[in-house]
Amino acid sequence: MKALTHTDFHFDGQTATYIGKVRDVYTIDNKYLAMVVSDRISAFDVVLPKGIPYKGQVLNQIASKFLDATSDICPNWKIASPDPMATVGHRCEPFAVEMIVRGYLTGSSWREYKNGAREICGVAIPDGMREHERFAEPIITPTTKAELGLHDENISREQILEQGYVSAEDYAILEKYSMELFKRGSEMADERGLILVDTKYEFGKKDGVIYLIDEIHTPDSSRYFYKEGYEERFANGEPQRQLSKEFVREWLMEHNFQGGKDDVMPEISDEFVARVSERYIELYENITGEKFIKVQSDNIAERIEANISNMLKRLV
Structure with missing residues (x-):
């Protein structure tokens, strides 16, 4: 191949x-x-x-x-x-932030939560939540857009506005679009027997108009669970069946690689x-x-x- x-x-x-x-x-x-x-x-x-x-x-x-x-x-x-x-x-001229929408506490957000974080990107997360638990409402946890080879960094709405990454007027539109896109993506996933767990959106501007750019709802930018068996697995504390590239990350972690400067890429x-x-x-x-x-x-x-x-x- x-x-x-x-x-x-x-x-x-x-x-x-x-x-x-x-x-x-x-x-x-x-x-x-x-x-x-x-x-x-x-x-x-x-x-x-x-x-x-x-x-x-x-x-x-x-x-x-x-x-x-x-x-x-x-x-x-x-x-x-x-x-x-x-x-x-x-x-389009891209905005310097990515909009991460999360419907469930999983992946990197769970890893932070497990280590004691009760706030992610300025969004309060209640005590007592479990891995893969659904949020009462989806949350937005933005990140900065890193240069090649560097890590994206979590950032709050307040920091985005204070540091001038995006104007307040434009950011309100980004939030609105992100939530509506996530709702549509969730509905389409549900029709396929899937749950859209989290995803990222990138936006840019052209001639004063905000556009959605780059990829959307792919397994590289999104995480999906299979709907069938979700509740039972969650109740039993079992791993969810996922449709994402998380399995690649998990394989790397099993081989002691998480992108650290001293980590050695496995064969x-x-x-x-x-x-x-x-x-x-x-x-x-x-x-x-x-x-x-x-x-x-x-x-x-x-x-x-x-x-x-x-x-x-x-x-x-």
């Missing part, structure tokens, strides 16, 4: 390139973005040394589906997805790569309710470059 871990495209009108942990973003005429979702995989803000075949296709196609399904809630950056691993859309075997690829395809089919169709190419990069180039010609 082939995996795309690197791109180096040169499109007509290209003015900038950004290589992220997973996505490679090409700016065209300072007006459009061509976002390629690679097969790279990251955990604890570290890119693993091997790519995961079909992961980029899974993430791009899930995000594309949910961008279309939520476009009535707020404008989003997508114009079209000319390739299974790429989306072309509007270039990534071909068997583990194949298993992760299968899990991503499972995620796609469960989240979308559609059969995943593997798009194979002798040269993935050439296919993507040609498809994006043809799309850009139609935009100019």
Whole structure:
């Protein structure tokens, strides 16, 4: 199985390139973005040394589906997805914060809570909660957007406004959009027998209008539980069946890696790569309710470059 871990495209009108942990973003005429979702995989803000075949296709196609399904809630950056691993859309000026919406106490929030925290990003968390317990209402726990190789940092609403990351007027819109998007995502998950546990949203601004940008409701940006068996597992204190890349984080933690400066990346075997690829395809089919169709190419990069180039010609 082939995996795309690197791109180096040169499109007509290209003015900038950004290589992220997973996505490679090409700016065209300072007006459009061509976002390629690679097969790279990251955990604890570290890119693993091997790519995961079909992961980029899974993430791009899930995000594309949910961008279309939520476009009535707020404008989003997508114009079209000319390739299974790429989306072309509007270039927006991104806000310097990410909006994390949590419906349940799990993952990093549970780890903080277990260590004694009773406030996360300025949001009070009551005593006596248990792992995977549902909040009375979803909460927003923003983070700053870190540079490549650095960790995102928790930040409160008050700090965001005090430090001028976002104006009070814009932040109110970000909160409104985030809650409405989470509600829609939760309803769509429920139809699939899933629970949308938590997710992140990123926003930007263009011509004075706030747009939803980047990915949405993918297993890299979101955590899902299976609805069936949730209550019983919670009552018994058992781990929940999850649809997210948390299983990758857990595997790394089992091998004593959490992204610390002295942590040593464990060997990534071909068997583990194949298993992760299968899990991503499972995620796609469960989240979308559609059969995943593997798009194979002798040269993935050439296919993507040609498809994006043809799309850009139609935009100019």
